[in-house]
Amino acid sequence: xxxxxxxxxxxxxxxxxxxxxxxxxxxxxxxxxxxxxxxxxxxxxxxxxxxxxxxxxxxxxxxxxxxxxxxxxxxxxxxxxxxxxxxxxxxxxxxxxxxxxxxxxxxxxxxxxxxxxxxxxxxxxxxxxxxxxxxxxxxxxxxxxxxxxxxxxxxxxxxxxxxxxxxxxxxxxxxxxxxxxxxxxxxxxxxxxxxxxxxxxxxxxxxxxxxxxxxxxxxxxxxxxxxxxxxxxxxxxxxxxxxxxxxxxxxxxxxxxxxxxxxxxxxxxxxxxxxxxxxxxxxxxxxxxxxxx
Amino acid sequence: xxxxxxxxxxxxxxxxxxxxxxxxxxxxxxxxxxxxxxxxxxxxxxxxxxxxxxxxxxxxxxxxxxxxxxxxxxxxxxxxxxxxxxxxxxxxxxxxxxxxxxxxxxxxxxxxxxxxxxxxxxxxxxxxxxxxxxxxxxxxxxxxxxxx
Amino acid sequence: xxxxxxxxxxxxxxxxxxxxxxxxxxxxxxxxxxxxxxxxxxxxxxxxxxxxxxxxxxxxxxxxxxxxxxxxxxxxxxxxxxxxxxxxxxxxxxxxxxxxxxxxxxxxxxxxxxxxxxxxxxxxxxxxxxxxxxxxxxxxxxxxxxxxxxxxxxxxxxxxxxx
Numbered sequence: 001x002x003x004x005x006x007x008x009x010x011x012x013x014x015x016x017x018x019x020x021x022x023x024x025x026x027x028x029x030x031x032x033x034x035x036x037x038x039x040x041x042x043x044x045x046x047x048x049x050x051x052x053x054x055x056x057x058x059x060x061x062x063x064x065x066x067x068x069x070x071x072x073x074x075x076x077x078x079x080x081x082x083x084x085x086x087x088x089x090x091x092x093x094x095x096x097x098x099x100x101x102x103x104x105x106x107x108x109x110x111x112x113x114x115x116x117x118x119x120x121x122x123x124x125x126x127x128x129x130x131x132x133x134x135x136x137x138x139x140x141x142x143x144x145x146x147x148x149x150x151x152x153x154x155x156x157x158x159x160x161x162x163x164x165x166x167x168x169x170x171x172x173x174x175x176x177x178x179x180x181x182x183x184x185x186x187x188x189x190x191x192x193x194x195x196x197x198x199x200x201x202x203x204x205x206x207x208x209x210x211x212x213x214x215x216x217x218x219x220x221x222x223x224x225x226x227x228x229x230x231x232x233x234x235x236x237x238x239x240x241x242x243x244x245x246x247x248x249x250x251x252x253x254x255x256x257x258x259x260x261x262x263x264x265x266x267x268x269x270x271x272x273x274x275x276x277x278x279x280x281x282x283x284x285x286x287x288x289x290x291x292x293x
Numbered sequence: 294x295x296x297x298x299x300x301x302x303x304x305x306x307x308x309x310x311x312x313x314x315x316x317x318x319x320x321x322x323x324x325x326x327x328x329x330x331x332x333x334x335x336x337x338x339x340x341x342x343x344x345x346x347x348x349x350x351x352x353x354x355x356x357x358x359x360x361x362x363x364x365x366x367x368x369x370x371x372x373x374x375x376x377x378x379x380x381x382x383x384x385x386x387x388x389x390x391x392x393x394x395x396x397x398x399x400x401x402x403x404x405x406x407x408x409x410x411x412x413x414x415x416x417x418x419x420x421x422x423x424x425x426x427x428x429x430x431x432x433x434x435x436x437x438x439x440x441x
Numbered sequence: 442x443x444x445x446x447x448x449x450x451x452x453x454x455x456x457x458x459x460x461x462x463x464x465x466x467x468x469x470x471x472x473x474x475x476x477x478x479x480x481x482x483x484x485x486x487x488x489x490x491x492x493x494x495x496x497x498x499x500x501x502x503x504x505x506x507x508x509x510x511x512x513x514x515x516x517x518x519x520x521x522x523x524x525x526x527x528x529x530x531x532x533x534x535x536x537x538x539x540x541x542x543x544x545x546x547x548x549x550x551x552x553x554x555x556x557x558x559x560x561x562x563x564x565x566x567x568x569x570x571x572x573x574x575x576x577x578x579x580x581x582x583x584x585x586x587x588x589x590x591x592x593x594x595x596x597x598x599x600x601x602x603x604x
Contacts, residue, residue: 001462002483007442008461008507029347031508037347038503039484042464045377045408046347051461055508079497103573105488105551108497109504118346121419155423156416157346190572222419258418 003041009052014060014139014168017052021164022141024050030166031055032075032114035106060113060168065090072170074113082107090174092286093132093181093201097124100183103191113167119152119159119223122193124183126153127224131199131216134172140165153223178211179203180287182279185218186271188262194219195262196271198251200279202239204289210234215247215276220257220268227251230276239284248277296384296421297400300429304436306388309395310364312435313386322431324424327351335361339373345420348409350375364388378407397429446510450475451519459506466490468506469516477517479546481575488574491547492516498554500573517546520553529553529591538587540578547574552588560596562588 009028011017021028029048031037032055040046054060060075063084070090072081081087082098101107101115101124115125116136129136129149136147138161152159161167175181181201185194197218203211213234215227230250237243252273257265302309312318316337320329325342332338335358342351354373361367365388372381384401405417445458450473457472464483469475469492481487483502490501493515520527526534529552539545548571555562555570562570567588568581576584 001460001467002464003462005460005462008444008505010507010510026344026349034503034505034508035485035500038505039486040347042484042502043408046349047376048347051505053508103488104554104570105491105498105500105573106485108494109499121416155345156419157348158423190569222416222423 002044003038004044004047006048007050009050011052011054011057013057014166017054017057017166018139018141018164020050020052021166024052026163028052028163030114030117032117033077033110034114035102035110036114036118036120054166063087065174068174070094070172070174072112072172074117074167074169075111076113078107078110078112078115079104081112091132091172093183093199094128094172096181097128097183097199100124100185100194100197106191112170116152116170117159117161117167119157120193121153121156121221121223122195122197122219123224124185124194124197124218127197127199127216127218128183129170129172130224130226131201131214132172132175133214134170136161136167137169137171138162138165139168144168146171150226155222175201176203178205178287178289180283180285182282182286184275184279184282186275196220196257196268196275198272198275198279200276200283202234202280202283202287204239204284204287206289208238208289210237210239213247213280215251215280217251217255217272217276220255220272225255227254227276229254234280239280241281244277244280244284247280248273251276294403294405294418294421295401296403296418296425298398298422298425298429300397300399300433301391302395302397302433302436303393304395304439306390306395307364308439309388309397309436312432312439313388313397314358314361314367318432318435322428322435324427335359341373343424345416348377350377352380354380359383360385377409378405380405399425444507444510446507448506448509448512448514450514451516457506461505461507463506464502465492465504465506465509466501468509469501469514472506475516475518477546479543481543486575487544488547488551489544491550491574493550493554496554496557498550498573515550517549520549527553528594529556529588532591532594533584533587536587536590537583538580539584540576540580544574544576548576548584552591555588556592556595560592562592564589 009020028050031051031053060073062073064071078101087095134149183199185197199216201214205211213231217225230247233247252269257268259265320326328340337356340353352373352375356371358369368385370383382403386399389396443458447456466480469478479489481489485500485503491498492501551571567585
């Protein structure tokens with residue numbers, strides 16, 4: 001058999017899962033959609049001695065909109081997000097990102113909580129969470145806490161969620177009217193990891209001036225990264241081609257990706273400039289106030 | 294793969310030198326270090342348990358100090374193996390006094406092979422940087438305690 | 442430590458005892474002797490082992506058999522009824538939708554899911570739906586033609602593309 005032997009715990013409630021994590025601490029892993037963890041186990045790169053399966057936990061799969069916040073139960077499948085009219089209306093950025101996650105067959109199993117807790121630096125959902133300043137809710141034996149995206153991602157596949165805590169909810173703010181967004185990514189084949197992923201979100205007022213801009217990148221560092229310097233280039237400005245180009249140039253200057261099998265660091269940097277510029281243009285054109293630009 | 298960086302200590306250069314070359318201190322600062330024991334002059338054996346995300350493993354290896362110029366420079370070679378593959382490499386650290394504190398500039402050349410390298414190539418640099426950063430922040434904590 | 446599970450596969454309920462680490466793909470092939478589900482890469486890249494779990498496609502190499510306890514599964518063996526090929530299988534036959542046949546179970550399960558979601562898929566929707574399965578013969582063109590033909594025959598249209 002491919003994976004190493006493990007003890008299987010079928011959790012039926014959040015309390016159940018937390019209890020199993022507390023008993024096994026560093027030896028246990030949560031099994032959510034399994035689309036990243038099981039390949040690692042099949043390679044025996046990961047060999048957890050206890051797997052806590054949260055697929056049978058009631059009440060962890062939902063999409064709710066309340067008071068300007070979209071809340072997702074951690075076990076909400078990416079496929080359910082793709083099909084959700086609430087997401088299409090309230091967070092088109094998440095819908096666009098979702099369609100870039102693997103393939104439909106993968107999204108049928110993969111979950112929003114699993115993708116964020118796994119924290120692959122090339123993955124789409126962590127970049128969206130960071131771009132939108134979302135939060136995650138985690139629960140452990142000592143209670144519940146909320147971690148803002150800016151404090152969540154520590155390094156490759158490592159978050160500030162403690163080994164005995166379970167991610168239960170992901171929260172994204174609903175963006176104001178006049179907001180446009182885009183998620184673009186460079187990869188070798190559709191469904192592959194992003195060599196470079198660019199998230200752009202702009203909010204433009206009735207006069208066509210950018211009130212707020214958010215740019216996040218995937219695939220260029222050990223975690224997803226925000227480009228605050230480039231964002232400030234856009235704020236308070238008319239989003240002309242020159243302004244967008246300058247922001248994209250700032251992004252490329254701010255990152256130092258390494259070489260890997262797929263691309264050299266220099267190439268990735270060049271592509272950061274290209275993809276940020278394209279994403280910004282698309283976000284601007286989608287904000288619904290293009291006639292004022 | 295190259296790992297390089299600088300770390301700033303609020304302690305005298307001699308104090309930092311002593312800390313960096315004290316096996317007892319180092320073993321408590323290396324993330325996941327389960328054992329570090331001297332096996333002769335300037336040679337050590339270590340056992341580390343490293344976990345990044347779902348991937349964790351135990352690595353055993355040796356480290357030998359090849360150059361020692363107190364209190365400003367030392368160099369070392371190291372190698373280790375574990376279930377996921379092997380690491381070997383060399384590195385050096387330069388200490389200099391600056392504004393009442395000490396700056397440690399380090400540089401390592403690391404070769405990683407085996408399964409972990411073929412599958413995890415995309416992530417190795419980030420992980421190494423994170424682990425080295427964790428070690429230095431613990432060392433800085435030691436230096437602060439000593440100073441207090 | 443083993444667990445006893447009950448799964449329904451193609452309408453037949455089985456009860457078996459498995460180790461937790463047994464992959465669902467291996468369970469189907471070894472324990473239930475349903476070898477129509479093919480195992481290629483065994484780490485979620487090739488898609489040959491794709492099956493339906495409670496109606497949705499899933500890679501059976503990325504699930505453990507214990508997770509299928511209580512689930513309703515469909516494998517390629519469940520497509521034909523009483524020995525008659527389904528319209529989708531028939532179209533693959535007629536339009537040369539398979540060469541070596543290794544990826545075919547995955548292609549068929551993905552195409553079946555697509556044709557339940559939409560009766561008139563566009564070519565790009567078809568390509569998107571089968572994108573999670575790799576064909577080493579690179580026979581994608583005929584596979585896409587087969588799915589198109591299956592869609593039109595399921596809509597009751599005469600098969601204009603038949604050769």
